[in-house]
Amino acid sequence: MSSPTFDATERWRLILGRAADAEGAVALRGRAAGMDAVLELLYDAERRGGLGRSSPRLHRWLGDIRRYFPTPVVQLLQRDALERLGLMQLLMEPELLEAVEPDVHLAATLLSLQQAMPEQTRHTARLVVQRVAAELERRLGQSLREAVERVMRRSGRSRRPRPRDIDWHRTIYRNLRYYRPEQQTVIAQRRYGFARRGKALRHVILAIDQSGSMADSLVYAAVFGAVLASVRSLRTSLFVFDTKVADLSDRLHDPVEVLFGAQLGGGTDIAQALAYAETLVQAPQETIAVLISDLCEGGPAVEMLKKAHALQRWGVRLIVLLALSDEGAPAYDRQNAAALAALDVPVFACTPHHFPELMAAAIARQDLRHWRGGY
Numbered sequence: 522m523s524s525p526t527f528d529a530t531e532r533w534r535l536i537l538g539r540a541a542d543a544e545g546a547v548a549l550r551g552r553a554a555g556m557d558a559v560l561e562l563l564y565d566a567e568r569r570g571g572l573g574r575s576s577p578r579l580h581r582w583l584g585d586i587r588r589y590f591p592t593p594v595v596q597l598l599q600r601d602a603l604e605r606l607g608l609m610q611l612l613m614e615p616e617l618l619e620a621v622e623p624d625v626h627l628a629a630t631l632l633s634l635q636q637a638m639p640e641q642t643r644h645t646a647r648l649v650v651q652r653v654a655a656e657l658e659r660r661l662g663q664s665l666r667e668a669v670e671r672v673m674r675r676s677g678r679s680r681r682p683r684p685r686d687i688d689w690h691r692t693i694y695r696n697l698r699y700y701r702p703e704q705q706t707v708i709a710q711r712r713y714g715f716a717r718r719g720k721a722l723r724h725v726i727l728a729i730d731q732s733g734s735m736a737d738s739l740v741y742a743a744v745f746g747a748v749l750a751s752v753r754s755l756r757t758s759l760f761v762f763d764t765k766v767a768d769l770s771d772r773l774h775d776p777v778e779v780l781f782g783a784q785l786g787g788g789t790d791i792a793q794a795l796a797y798a799e800t801l802v803q804a805p806q807e808t809i810a811v812l813i814s815d816l817c818e819g820g821p822a823v824e825m826l827k828k829a830h831a832l833q834r835w836g837v838r839l840i841v842l843l844a845l846s847d848e849g850a851p852a853y854d855r856q857n858a859a860a861l862a863a864l865d866v867p868v869f870a871c872t873p874h875h876f877p878e879l880m881a882a883a884i885a886r887q888d889l890r891h892w893r894g895g896y
Contacts, residue, residue: 809837843868
């Protein structure tokens with residue numbers, strides 16, 4: 522959607538609202554007048570009554586903001602409507618929910634409220650979350666799959682491959698100097714291929730804090746978990762936790778199933794989560810455990826640190842992501858983060874667009890302690 526052209530006076534009038542121009546000195550017309558009307562309903566709600574609880578009026582407003590504003594602004598206005606006006610019927614009435622522009626924040630809100638929804642609305646909410654997950658996988662899934670498969674091919678190469686595991690493209694390229702013109706062929710002095718083809722070379726464990734503050738991270742992690750599970754040379758496990766652990770690995774075929782298997786909210790027991798991760802490990806040197814948490818531990822921090830140290834000492838590659846979202850630097854427990862970093866556990870926040878790069882670096886066993894792919 523192209524941005525409309527307004528002069529400076531019109532822009533300030535739109536920003537400040539009708540109250541700043543009580544005498545009507547600035548006459549807004551056409552598109553500017555329409556934009557002003559929908560903004561006034563939201564941001565002058567306390568003074569003028571706003572959208573109220575009239576579903577037809579709210580439905581029209583949802584359509585109007587999509588007509589006047591690009592998608593990122595629409596999503597922002599929707600979130601402001603929920604926060605400023607308490608429009609919970611937006612999440613409880615299917616006909617309104619269908620009019621909403623889906624985004625990660627809305628998906629996270631729907632997931633946190635799923636138990637309070639009527640059955641009919643829960644079905645509509647599931648469709649909205651499904652749209653969000655499909656869009657995330659379309660935008661981010663291929664880059665993650667390609668990054669992981671590329672580094673797996675590199676780590677799984679062999680110079681004495683079995684015939685069915687020969688990488689013919691690389692073998693021919695590396696032996697071109699042995700080309701025999703008289704025979705019109707390349708003599709392969711050395712063969713290149715893949716070791717243990719078809720077997721899991723790495724095990725990725727995603728441990729996701731399902732406290733309310735981690736809702737956006739959960740949405741991204743579920744999609745990434747499903748993508749990783751589709752890579753044949755990886756074994757992927759995923760579980761969510763608060764004060765209990767719920768293993769959702771058997772749902773990784775569908776990220777929506779993972780998301781609706783989570784119960785956002787509740788306390789946090791990271792030590793217990795790390796203890797459960799330990800039970801999943803079969804080959805420590807080939808295991809990467811990614812803990813996604815703001816580290817606001819509900820129990821004794823010393824127990825969490827003991828479990829983290831035990832995993833590290835065992836040979837597991839432990840990584841802590843303080844957030845997996847686009848929201849900027851997150852809030853987190855700095856003392857716990859510093860204590861984990863002192864154990865040589867990489868601790869940082871990561872944007873979704875950098876997650877493929879992170880996983881590739883982890884699989885390649887690169888030093889991540891000073892990784893700068895996050896915020």
